[in-house]
Amino acid sequence: MKKTIDLLIVGGGIAGLWTLAKATDAGFRCLLVEKDALGAGQTVASQGIIHGGLKFALGGKITKATEQIRQMPSIWQQHLNGELSPSLNQTTILSKAHYFVPSSGIDSQLVSFLGSKLAAGFTTKVDIHNLSNDYQRITQKPSLYQLHEWVLDVPSLLTNFKQRYGHLMVKHHFSDDHLIATDNGYVYQLDDLALNTRFVLQAAGTGNDSSVFNSTKKQLRPLHMVMVKGQLPKVFAHFIASGSKPLMTVTSHPLDDETVWYIGGELAESGNKLSSLEQKQKAADWLTKSIPEIHWQQMPMATFRIDRAEAKQLNLFRPDDVFIHNQQGVITGFPTKLAFAPRFADKVLELLKIEKTDKKPQTSENVRNNIQLPEVTIAPTPWESAKWSPLDSNPPN
Ligand SMILES: Cc1cc2nc3c(=O)[nH]c(=O)nc-3n(C[C@H](O)[C@H](O)[C@H](O)COP(=O)(O)OP(=O)(O)OC[C@H]3O[C@@H](n4cnc5c(N)ncnc54)[C@H](O)[C@@H]3O)c2cc1C
Structure with a gap:
């Protein structure tokens, strides 16, 4: 059997789905x-x-990355409000803001940067009493810098596309x-179907490996994420010190x-x-320094390893923008960020x-018709499939 399409997309992550x-x-x-x-x-x-970019300007200057990403929140908001297609109005928005939480030893240079003209337009200073009580559980500061960045529940985002x-x-x-x-x-050749296509898009993240694409153009940046669960305050915070990256970025x-x-x-x-145990211990130490009131050693914790797949940069630097490479109709790409x-x-x-x-392109038909392959489901989140255990499994009475 034969079928003709214009574009075969490899990968059901955000890049493939949005395209x-x-x-x-x-x-x-x-x-x-x-x-x-999916996902x-x-x-x-x-x-x-x-x-929206300010997190990437913590070193004190607006970089190319900051400029490119600055427009993204307002574009997303139009999709999330259902004003633009694809409509994403089934998405659960976990928060409409993110906050910088300075650690006690933070240098005054960074605080003055956050208050500077450079940061103007990115942040607003908010009195802690105007935020939910949860924020008072994680800081003694009288006010916090707020970033106008929405945080999405990703499985519900993927549901819109499905x-x-x-x-x-x-x-x-x-x-x-x-x-x-x-x-x-x-x-x-898709099982017994010969699929004719003008283009192929490889949006397969770590799987962007086709021989048509030179795989040396890919870099993997390994991350070791930490999860803690319990009756925790629902906060969205970048815990910052003096470096150019947040010490911990927390989403709830x-x-x-x-x-x-x-x-x-x-x-x-x-x-x-x-190791997972060492990473949990390090997380508990850092969390205790920031929020000593919570007994982190007794909270169920888990860790999760994942590679970020991006276009290759010198010294594994973080790329500034999306990457697209077209070689005779095989397009390979990395969005670099969900945003x-x-x-x-x-x-x-x-x-x-x-x-x-x-x-002239034709209106979409049900291309899946007659293809005897299973439907795709939505992937579970790391915390749904985590194995939890507290660092201190025998807490003192
Ligand atoms: C821990 C972590 C936190 C992040 N947080 C943020 C954030 O808060 N904000 C932000 O903007 N960005 C964030 N990012 C970056 C963002 O998640 C990625 O840039 C983005 O999701 C990449 O999307 P993608 O579609 O290119 O790849 P992926 O999401 O990796 O999707 C690729 C898909 O291709 C499939 N696939 C692979 N090989 C094949 C094959 N041979 N055949 C068929 N399918 C295949 C895979 O199963 C997968 O579903 C984060 C990344 C990580 C790792």
Whole structure:
């Protein structure tokens, strides 16, 4: 059996999903293949923060990264409000703000930076009494700097794409052994179906390995995330000291009747060589320094390892922007951040439009029809599949 489409998308993370939505809306015939579940790579492991850039300017200057990402929160908000397609109005918004929480030894330079003109427009100073009591449980400071960055519940974000575009997705492990170049694109052998496609988009994160794409252009940055659960305050906070990165970036997520603190930042980046037990111990030490009132040693904890997949940079630096590479119709890309997904999809669409054949794109059909492959589900979050244990499993009475 044969079928003809315009774009075969490999990977059901945020990059593949957003591109599927935009390309389908623009009239391209698309099919997305995902080997595990939607979001199964970095997307569902992300903290769901729609960054606006200031976090990346903590060193004291606005960089290229800050400029590029600055527009993202307002674009996302229009999608989340259902004003732009893809509508993301089924998404649970966990918080409409994130806060900088200075540690006690913080240098005055950073505090004055946060109050400076440079940071103006990114932050507002908020009296702690105007925030929920939860914030008074984590700091003695009379006021906090607020970032206007929304934090999303990622599984509910993915649900929007599945509901609207699920008929264009199948569970399948892409392999370029099954991809053959033709005069006007590629044929991909999908079980007993020969799929003719003009373009292939590799949005497979760590799986961007096709021989067409030179895999030396990929870098992996390992993270060792920490999770703590219990009756914790529901806060969204960057704990900052004097460095250019937050010590700990905390997002709060509901799990049964408890709250999970999912912790990234410097703790996760510097902890990649530690064992899980060592990483938990380090987290407990750092948390105790910031919030001594909570008995961290007695809280159930878990750790989670994941690689960030990005375009290769010198010295493993963090890339500034999305990355797209087109080689004869095989497009390989890294959004670099969840927040960059709209920009990533727009850039892929520019390529499709430039390289499009003279044929007018047709309205989306149910491409999955007649393909005997399973539906894709939504991946569980790291805290749903975690193995929990407190550091101190025999707490004193
Ligand atoms: C711990 C962590 C926290 C983060 N927090 C944030 C944040 O708060 N804000 C932010 O903006 N960014 C954040 N990021 C970055 C963000 O998550 C990523 O940039 C983004 O999710 C990457 O999306 P993606 O679609 O390119 O890749 P992925 O989400 O990794 O998706 C790739 C998909 O491709 C599939 N796949 C792989 N190989 C194949 C194959 N051969 N065939 C079929 N399917 C395949 C995988 O199963 C996976 O589902 C975070 C990242 C990490 C790791």
